[in-house]
Amino acid sequence: GENVEQHPSTLSVQEGDSAVIKCTYSDSASNYFPWYKQELGKGPQLIIDIRSNVGEKKDQRIAVTLNKTAKHFSLHITETQPEDSAVYFCAASRGGSQGNLIFGKGTKLSVKP
Amino acid sequence: GAVVSQHPSRVICKSGTSVKIECRSLDFQATTMFWYRQFPKQSLMLMATSNEGSKATYEQGVEKDKFLINHASLTLSTLTVTSAHPEDSSFYICSAQSGDRHTEAFFGQGTRLTVV
Numbered sequence: 334g335e336n337v338e339q340h341p342s343t344l345s346v347q348e349g350d351s352a353v354i355k356c357t358y359s360d361s362a363s364n365y366f367p368w369y370k371q372e373l374g375k376g377p378q379l380i381i382d383i384r385s386n387v388g389e390k391k392d393q394r395i396a397v398t399l400n401k402t403a404k405h406f407s408l409h410i411t412e413t414q415p416e417d418s419a420v421y422f423c424a425a426s427r428g429g430s431q432g433n434l435i436f437g438k439g440t441k442l443s444v445k446p
Numbered sequence: 447g448a449v450v451s452q453h454p455s456r457v458i459c460k461s462g463t464s465v466k467i468e469c470r471s472l473d474f475q476a477t478t479m480f481w482y483r484q485f486p487k488q489s490l491m492l493m494a495t496s497n498e499g500s501k502a503t504y505e506q507g508v509e510k511d512k513f514l515i516n517h518a519s520l521t522l523s524t525l526t527v528t529s530a531h532p533e534d535s536s537f538y539i540c541s542a543q544s545g546d547r548h549t550e551a552f553f554g555q556g557t558r559l560t561v562v
Contacts, residue, residue, distance in 0.1 A: 369553075376452075376539050376556040377490065422489065432480050432543035432551035436489045 335360040337425050339437025347445055352410045354440045356423035359404065365426035366399060366406045367434070370419045377422060381408070413444045448474050450542045452554035459561055464528045467557045469540035475520035476542035480551060481513075484537040496523055530561040 336359045346352050358366075364385040369377035383390045383397045383406065390397050396409040406425075410417060420441050424434040449472040459465045469479055478497050482490040494510075496502040496517035504510045514526040523542075527534055537558050543551035 367550075374556075374558065376553045378553070379550070382550070430547040431549060432478055432541060432547065433492065433495060434480075434490075434551075436491075438489045 335363075335425075335427055335435050337423060337435045337437040339423050339440060341440060342438065343441045343443070345443045345445065346413055348413060348415060350413055352408075352413050352417070352442055352444075354408045354421055354423065354442075355405065356407070356425075356437050357403075357405050358425040358435070360425060360427060360435070361404075362428040363425040363435075364429055365431045366397070367424050368395075368397060368408050369422045369424065371422060371439075372419050380421075410442075413442075415444050415446050418442055418444045448542075448544070448550075448552040450476075450540065450552045450554040452538075452540055452557050454557060455555060456558040457560070459530055459559070461531055461561055462529055464526055465530060465559060467525045467527075467538055467540075467559070469523045469525070469542065469554050471521045471542040471544070471552075474542075474544045476523070476544055477520065478543040478547075478551075479517055479523040480541045480543070481515060481523075481525050482539045482541070484539060484556075486537075490539060493525075527559065530559070532561045535559055535561045 339356045367382035371377045399406040420439045423437040427433040453468045481493045493508045494502045494504045502515040517523040539556040541551040541553045
């Protein structure tokens with residue numbers, strides 16, 4: 334069945350360094366790739382997304398890249414801050430439905446001051 | 447922005463009882479709502495998809511008679527966990543989508559269910 338692999342499962346960086354999280358997906362029909370930040374006990378919060386007709390998107394310190402041929406997409410956070418510490422999930426749409434998402438297993442990011 | 451509210455945020459119930467979780471879209475009409483379950487330190491897994499006025503579509507392995515979903519209006523969907531057992535303890539999260547399948551779905555803040 335459809336699957337999204339996410340790496341690494343944990344990531345620890347020093348404040349100010351960059352963090353990169355990578356995902357691969359299996360469903361060739363996926364065309365929407367959001368990234369979520371989840372803090373303890375809360376619902377996921379959308380931080381950035383990318384559609385299949387775009388290769389890269391940036392929003393201040395956050396960027397996402399997509400390689401449709403290789404079925405890879407990555408999240409890049411630059412100049413990390415302690416408040417960036419959280420669990421990050423990548424997701425891929427099941428087919429063309431942006432609401433029906435397959436999630437990766439998550440990456441726990443710790444930013445040390 | 448689009449706001450999705452879940453109620454309650456946390457609930458404790460006794461084994462064998464039923465509990466209802468509400469998901470409301472506060473400032474838009476949700477033609478489709480999705481219900482996810484998240485076990486501790488794990489990912490979100492889609493349980494079912496519901497369209498207003500229609501029966502929900504359940505994912506493989508999810509018991510439709512145990513997890514009753516009602517989407518009677520464009521702003522409210524409910525998930526009822528019937529005859530709850532301790533293994534049903536989990537974080538339940540809904541998302542709501544307006545318009546067609548090509549629009550973004552917005553997530554609620556989740557409901558922590560503990561069955562004792």
